[in-house]
Amino acid sequence: MPLFPQSVEELTDHFAKLPGIGRKGAVRLVFHLLEQEACDVRAFADAMVAAREKTVFCRECQNISDEPVCPICRDPERDGSLLCVVAEPRDVAAVERCREYNGRYHILHGVISPTRRKSPDDIRLKELLKRVERGGFQEVILATNPDTDGDTTALYIARLLRPFGAKVTRLAYGLPMGGHVEYADELTILRALDGRREV
Ligand SMILES: [Zn+2]
Known part of the structure; x- marks a missing residue:
């Protein structure tokens, strides 16, 4: 039987996959989030999704960028x-x-x-x-x-x-x-x- 509610277990699994976190660290982070205001956790989740979805690779230099060509490549x-x-x-x-x-x-x-x-x-x-x-x-x-x-x-x-x-x-x-x-x-x-x- 899982130790925590399923939603908490699932979130812990996600955190545990991040580099350098591990299972124990994941549990600590999840319980920290559970103590925060729901609106703050939503802002955190939104920031993660936004960073992932808005980031592309610059078609010139391949750096991460929020535009097709990054500011360094555009800089005359x-x-x-x-x-x-x-x-x-x-x-x-x-x-x-x-x-x-x-x-x-x-x-x-x-x-x-x-x-x-x-x-x-x-x-x-x-x-x-x-x-x-x-x-x-x-x-x-x-x-x-x-x-x-x-x-x-x-x-x-x-x-x-x-x-x-x-x-x-x-x-x-x-x-x-x-x-x-x-x-x-x-x-x-x-x-x-x-x-x-x-x-
Ligand atoms: Zn570039």
């Missing part, structure tokens, strides 16, 4: 000759925080990982190749994390981009091996950008 002030390739939308926020980079982005939505069975077809690589093929980029900065999968992905992309003639660089210094672009502070990213090397 940004340097159209520079392209920074990152693994996740969260990494864009990290690079933007350092206020040094003024080029464009491309978001892969993952990295190539033989151990996690992620192949080149599982990330937004075709979209990247099409963009670079169209021309206009003088430099493509590969800013995937400095770990095994990040390095594998960067080398794979560097090889594919070679025929297009753009200079291909990789963040070299500052980021510790095994570190994450997402969690790096502004100064670390600044150093990593300054120290990028051609691959």
